[in-house]
Amino acid sequence: MSEVQVYKPVLDKQTKLVVNGLKVYFPLRKSFVEVLMRKPRLYVRAVDGVSFDVKDGEVFALAGESGCGKTTTGKAVLKLVETTSGSTYYLPSRGIMESNPYYALYKKVSEYGHIDLQGIPDKLFKPLRRDIQMIWQDPYGSLNPRRTIFEILSEALEIHGVGSTKSEREDIVAKALEEVKLTPASEFMYRYPHMLSGGQRQRVGIARALILKPSLIVADEPVSMLDVSIRAEILQLMMELKKIHGLTYIFITHDLALARYISNRIAIMYLGKIVELGDARRVIENPYHPYTKALVEAIPEPNPERRHVIKEPSIKGEVPSPINVPTGCRFHPRCVALDQHPELEELCKKKEPPLIEIEPGRYVACWLYTKK
Amino acid sequence: MSEPLLEVKNLKTYFYTLRGIVRAVDDVSFELYRGESLGLAGESGCGKSTLAFSLIRLVPPPGKISGGTIIFEGRDVTKMSEEEFRREVRWRGISMIFQGAMNVLNPVYTIGDQIAEVFMIHKGYSKREGLEEAKKLLQLVGIEPRRVKSYPFELSGGMKQRAVIAMALALSPPLVIADEPTTALDVVVQAQILNLMKRLKNELRTSIMLISHDLSIIAEVADKIAIMYGGKIVEYGPSDLVYNNPRHPYTRALLNSIPRLRGEIRDLTWIPGTPPDLINPPPGCRFHPRCPHAMERCKKEEPPVVEVDRNHYVACWLYTK
Ligand SMILES: Nc1ncnc2c1ncn2[C@@H]1O[C@H](COP(=O)(O)OP(=O)(O)O)[C@@H](O)[C@H]1O
Numbered sequence: 001m002s003e004v005q006v007y008k009p010v011l012d013k014q015t016k017l018v019v020n021g022l023k024v025y026f027p028l029r030k031s032f033v034e035v036l037m038r039k040p041r042l043y044v045r046a047v048d049g050v051s052f053d054v055k056d057g058e059v060f061a062l063a064g065e066s067g068c069g070k071t072t073t074g075k076a077v078l079k080l081v082e083t084t085s086g087s088t089y090y091l092p093s094r095g096i097m098e099s100n101p102y103y104a105l106y107k108k109v110s111e112y113g114h115i116d117l118q119g120i121p122d123k124l125f126k127p128l129r130r131d132i133q134m135i136w137q138d139p140y141g142s143l144n145p146r147r148t149i150f151e152i153l154s155e156a157l158e159i160h161g162v163g164s165t166k167s168e169r170e171d172i173v174a175k176a177l178e179e180v181k182l183t184p185a186s187e188f189m190y191r192y193p194h195m196l197s198g199g200q201r202q203r204v205g206i207a208r209a210l211i212l213k214p215s216l217i218v219a220d221e222p223v224s225m226l227d228v229s230i231r232a233e234i235l236q237l238m239m240e241l242k243k244i245h246g247l248t249y250i251f252i253t254h255d256l257a258l259a260r261y262i263s264n265r266i267a268i269m270y271l272g273k274i275v276e277l278g279d280a281r282r283v284i285e286n287p288y289h290p291y292t293k294a295l296v297e298a299i300p301e302p303n304p305e306r307r308h309v310i311k312e313p314s315i316k317g318e319v320p321s322p323i324n325v326p327t328g329c330r331f332h333p334r335c336v337a338l339d340q341h342p343e344l345e346e347l348c349k350k351k352e353p354p355l356i357e358i359e360p361g362r363y364v365a366c367w368l369y370t371k372k
Numbered sequence: 373m374s375e376p377l378l379e380v381k382n383l384k385t386y387f388y389t390l391r392g393i394v395r396a397v398d399d400v401s402f403e404l405y406r407g408e409s410l411g412l413a414g415e416s417g418c419g420k421s422t423l424a425f426s427l428i429r430l431v432p433p434p435g436k437i438s439g440g441t442i443i444f445e446g447r448d449v450t451k452m453s454e455e456e457f458r459r460e461v462r463w464r465g466i467s468m469i470f471q472g473a474m475n476v477l478n479p480v481y482t483i484g485d486q487i488a489e490v491f492m493i494h495k496g497y498s499k500r501e502g503l504e505e506a507k508k509l510l511q512l513v514g515i516e517p518r519r520v521k522s523y524p525f526e527l528s529g530g531m532k533q534r535a536v537i538a539m540a541l542a543l544s545p546p547l548v549i550a551d552e553p554t555t556a557l558d559v560v561v562q563a564q565i566l567n568l569m570k571r572l573k574n575e576l577r578t579s580i581m582l583i584s585h586d587l588s589i590i591a592e593v594a595d596k597i598a599i600m601y602g603g604k605i606v607e608y609g610p611s612d613l614v615y616n617n618p619r620h621p622y623t624r625a626l627l628n629s630i631p632r633l634r635g636e637i638r639d640l641t642w643i644p645g646t647p648p649d650l651i652n653p654p655p656g657c658r659f660h661p662r663c664p665h666a667m668e669r670c671k672k673e674e675p676p677v678v679e680v681d682r683n684h685y686v687a688c689w690l691y692t693k
């Protein structure tokens with residue numbers, strides 16, 4: 001295994017975020033009987049050793065089917081879930097570096113000023129929380145129905161002590177609404193979420209994420225609940241705001257066709273692990289990993305010829321539970337390529353394939369591509 | 373050709389609410405032949421589900437069918453008594469896979485019991501006979517027959533949706549309506565469910581009416597397409613024509629908003645504004661406030677339906693001579 005390059009996230013001047021060996025395990029509750037029988041505690045291995053880097057100003061997509069650990073990865077970056085192991089290194093915005101009195105206290109992990117998010121105690125984290133925000137998937141469920149748009153948006157301002165009077169906060173909220181094109185802002189401010197359409201609600205979600213002027217946004221399937229016909233408008237808005245404010249996005253999605261349009265690089269996740277990583281267009285147009293191939297094949301296309309052909313996606317069975325992750329390559333029980341390469345069977349069933357570079361900037365975790 | 377399986381003429385289904393009359397389905401006509409599948413597309417709120425509910429006469433109050441006819445197998449079902457309709461048409465003639473049905477399977481009964489019940493109620497079968505039929509149906513939709521003993525929580529999302537489809541097929545109806553049957557399913561499972569529908573269509577010659585806001589899903593199944601906007605069908609025709617040569621500005625906009633897997637990356641386009649309020653729809657062409665081609669006339673007069681190609685109809689002033 002001499003020239004094999006195993007993936008290692010890069011930490012340099014252009015790096016906004018590094019996620020390294022991240023694991024998030026959720027303990028399952030044991031029943032009384034299980035406790036008595038001294039059964040070992042079981043874990044949901046939601047994120048099971050994930051590494052990637054995100055460049056400053058990049059749109060980095062995290063893709064894969066539901067349950068593969070995308071949201072949990074995003075939450076771990078925001079420190080909304082406890083991580084089991086691994087680290088996240090983050091380069092805050094200039095503004096935060098200069099204005100946050102705690103910044104000097106944080107331990108730096110690079111000469112450029114990256115800090116170790118996991119190493120920061122919760123009470124010192126609050127000022128940083130402003131800098132990393134999340135846009136939630138569900139524009140229906142994520143807004144409190146009993147509060148006006150003004151109340152929803154000014155909540156974060158109050159927590160972080162931005163704007164000292166109500167009228168100051170009204171000005172900030174009005175600007176935020178104008179940015180997401182909910183105009184006239186003075187009208188939208190005092191409406192309730194149920195009075196808005198799905199697209200308008202998601203704009204409120206974006207305004208809420210941006211109101212504290214963050215520099216990294218984790219957007220968790222921000223358009224998946226909306227009609228196809230209005231998705232592009234929301235995405236276009238997100239891209240405009242990115243340009244204006246110099247944002248970096250981690251874009252979580254299960255829609256690969258969409259990821260091809262808006263992201264620079266993409267990581268495909270399966271059962272808590274990244275199986276393929278690289279330039280978004282290249283990965284989607286020419287996938288290498290058997291799982292990525294199956295995902296791409298399964299995407300419907302607006303072509304009426306397709307009604308004449310029945311082509312099953314090349315993947316077997318169903319996703320196993322993240323409580324009992326298969327040995328070796330975790331994809332092996334579903335892998336069609338393995339059936340065609342019986343010589344790999346031993347390896348695939350026993351040894352986990354590393355994420356290796358098979359072309360410049362293109363990484364795949366599959367024994368098919370590893371020269372032994 | 374023989375007579376159509378289903379012929380809907382000038383159907384109107386309105387909701388009589390305190391705020392006013394919601395014209396959810398407003399003068400809709402189309403027809404469907406045996407073995408043919410129809411895709412019904414349009415944005416949320418345009419009236420797709422209401423149209424489907426009308427066909428099986430389960431429009432929720434305060435809604436009701438306010439005009440038009442629904443001829444199914446030669447008989448106007450709007451004129452039947454509820455008793456007659458339930459005995460002869462609903463489930464036996466036309467069945468429906470409701471939006472989100474897989475999440476409302478009864479958690480305390482096995483799926484076998486739930487399917488068997490359809491046979492017990494409609495065909496007077498015993499429980500044992502019903503369970504035998506349930507096993508055959510599960511096999512047909514790709515679930516192992518031993519799963520009759522499974523409870524919904526023991527099944528994956530894909531299997532639950534297959535079970536729901538099995539239930540809709542129980543009495544071998546010639547027409548099955550599937551309302552957004554793959555929403556909330558992952559792409560791989562979605563592809564499998566769409567393939568199952570194609571098989572039912574090919575092997576059982578079941579007509580499927582597939583409803584979705586996503587034209588790429590509809591393309592997988594439908595032989596003909598109806599595009600709905602604001603309670604009306606604005607374009608209607610064979611799917612080869614509608615996809616390859618869409619005429620209505622709304623259909624074009626819908627197709628252009630779909631991100632593609634291959635080819636040049638051009639800017640995605642979208643449909644600006646919001647769908648109309650169906651209590652006070654815009655006068656003239658209901659699409660005019662969002663249409664890039666709107667003319668003076670569009671704001672005042674409703675466009676007539678014109679046949680632009682063989683069996684391909686469009687309601688738009690751009691196509692009238
Ligand atoms: N708080 C939690 N407790 C237990 N299991 C969880 C929790 N949050 C997520 N999970 C499980 O972790 C796995 C990954 O979930 P998630 O990150 O939400 O995936 P995705 O966003 O890709 O759909 C799933 O199996 C999910 O059920």
Ligand SMILES: Nc1ncnc2c1ncn2[C@@H]1O[C@H](COP(=O)(O)OP(=O)(O)O)[C@@H](O)[C@H]1O
Nearest residue numbers: 387394396416417418419420421422432433650
């Ligand atoms: N029970 C109801 N009462 C009042 N209005 C309704 C009811 N159900 C649907 N509507 C209205 O009818 C219109 C069409 O709704 P629907 O048929 O559900 O559309 P779609 O299925 O295309 O999303 C919408 O404007 C909706 O608000």
Ligand code: SF4
Nearest residue numbers: 329332335348366367
């Ligand atoms: S490592 Fe083996 S089982 Fe895993 S994806 Fe590659 S060929 Fe399939």
Ligand code: SF4
Nearest residue numbers: 657660663670688689
């Ligand atoms: S009738 Fe006029 S407004 Fe309506 S779609 Fe045609 S051009 Fe546009």
Ligand SMILES: [Mg+2]
Nearest residue numbers: 067070071072
């Ligand atoms: Mg998620």
Ligand SMILES: [Mg+2]
Nearest residue numbers: 420421422471
């Ligand atoms: Mg509906």
